[in-house]
Amino acid sequence: MKIPKNNEVNRTVLMAVTMASNFLNPLMGAAVNIALPSIGSEFSLDAVSMSWVTMAYLLASAVFLLPMGKIGDMLGRKKIFLFGNIFFTIATLMCAFSSSGYFLISSRLLQGIGSAMMYSTSMAIVISAFPPQERGKVIGLNVSMVYLGLSISPFLGGILTQTFGWRSLFFINAAVSFFIIFAIYFKIKAEWIEAKNEKFDWLGTLIYMPSMTAMMYGFSKLPTTPAILTTILGIAGLIAFVFVEFKNPFPVLNMKLFFENKIFASSNLSAFINYAATFAVSFVLSLYLQYAKHLTPNEAGLVLITQPVLMALVAIFSGRLSDKINPRWLASSGMAISVIGLLMLSYIEQNTSQAFIITALAILGFGFGLFSSPNTNMIMSSVERKFYGVASATVGTMRNTGMVFSMAIAALSVxxxxxxxxxxxxxIENFIHSSQVIFLVFTILCIIGVFSSFVGKKLIKN
Known part of the structure; x- marks a missing residue:
């Protein structure tokens, strides 16, 4: 096991690289939502097909996060983080040169694999390089960069799409990614290998990946009979995966973390619920603002920027605060505040004022920002150092799985x-009714999340 000493790690460069990476991915992801009408128009895609431009990325990312987290623990987290950035950049260029909707969706799927390599290792690297008393602060800074990317993306995505076309989103992302790759390769010399002598769990991985794919894909295609059967098959496969992991001495996902660590289990469930209840909000409102309110992509982006701006600002302070007080209270309060914003959105009509929507998004953003950093701090602080990679990947899996379910709920309603x-x-009236149902379902999910985020005993700092 190689654990770099503090003087072996340039923490400034390390934070800059991980924060830049955490900034760029959501920047493009949310910007693509703004560009969906333009993409749909060029490739003649219906609303459900447009949702797959987003869902393909999320599905691939969710499926590959756990295996990549384990591989990072075994072979080196920096190595997987670097290769992930390279793979992501190549896939981004493929998106930019897409000649059809199917090619774009396929390229987005490859992007998701690269993203899984990055997300499964970045948080684990940061947690490993900083002392426990600074954990909440560095988590808060990285999480805030995610939300800063989300903040700028609607506005930037709207301007770029309107001025240069949707392909410019991918070209710019690829260009900046080259600088990140350069910094990782030449400036970060340390490596983090926590499970060098462990064997990779091929059986568990081969059960997990198709099962997770089947469950999420089937759910996204409901309510058809083949979709129901596919979903059931996926769930059955995941149940089998749990039993296999219990018997494996080197599992890709240590099930004892869920069954013996109440904080880890409840906080991951809360993360899943929170993302399932909030991620598709920008997707639904992007379509609503452009089709129902007839706003331009740029104007829609200016409205949607409200939520992530509040997320970014609040996440920094909530992360620092979670180092001083029990983060369980912060996470639960954030989830409760999110309920109010979602409930407001469930009442939107075609003549709903922009001020009402902006207010709801501001409340939702404040709640999400208050929840996310403390909840991540709870998860990472509840496990041993050797599980950082798996824990980071699990957080990412819950996040991306929640995102996929969020998009699936939206796509099903539409x-x-x-x-x-x-x-x-x-x-358009039918679409607005579907939006109301979507936000009502999200509200109910968030209410459930309030209780799950409060479960757990007193947090034990490692």
Whole structure:
């Protein structure tokens, strides 16, 4: 096991690289949501197909996070982080040169694999390089960069899409990624290998990946009979995965973390619920603002920027605060505040004022920012050092799985109310009804999350 001494790690460069990486991924992800109408128009995609431009990325990322986290613990977290950035950059260029909707969706899937390599290791690297008393602060800074990316992306995505076309989003992201790759390769010499002598769990991985794919893909295609069967098959596979992992001495996911660590289990469940209840908000409102309110991509971006701005600002302070007081209280309060914002959005109509929507987004952003950093701090502080990679990957898996379920809920509602049609003035009322249902379901999920985030005994700092 190699644990770099403090003087072997340039913490400034390390933080700059991880923060830049955490900034760019959501920057492009949310910007793509703004560009979806333009992408759909160029490739003649219906609303459900447009959702797959986002869901393909999330699905691949969720499926590969756990295996990549384990591989990072075994072979080196910096190594996997570097290769992830390279793979992500290549896939980003493929997106930029897409000639069809299917090629774009396939390229987004490859992007998700690269993202999994990055996200499964970045937080583990940061946690390993800084002392426990600074853990909440560095988590808060990295989380705030995610939200800063989300903050700028609607505005930047709107301007770039309107001025240079949607492909410019991918070109710019790829260009900046080259600098990140350069910094990782030449400036970060340390490596973190915590499980060098362990064997990779091939059986568990081969069960987990297709099972997770089947469950999430099937859920996204409900309510058809094949989708129901696919979902059930995926769930059955994941149950089998749990039993296999219990018997494996070197599991890709240590199930004891869930069954013997109440903090780890409840906080991961809360992360899943929170992302499932909030991620698709920007997707739904982007379509609502452009199709129902007839705003330009730039104007829609200016409205949507409200939520992530509040997230970024609050996440910094909530992360620092979680080093001083029990983060369980902060996380639970944040989830409760999010309920209010989602409930407000469930009442939107075609004539709803922009001020009402901005207020709801501000409340939602404040709540999410108050929840995220403390909840991540709870998870990472509840495990031993050798589990940092797996814990980081588990957090990412809960996040991305929650995102996929969020998009699946949105796509299912749109499918029921609008069908396989492009959204236009003739069916806009149906789309608005679907949006109301989506936000109501999200509200109920967040209410459940309030209770799950409060479960657990007194946090033990490692």
């Amino acid at each position: 499918h029921i109310f609008v069908g396989q049609k492009q959204i236009n003035d003739s069916n």
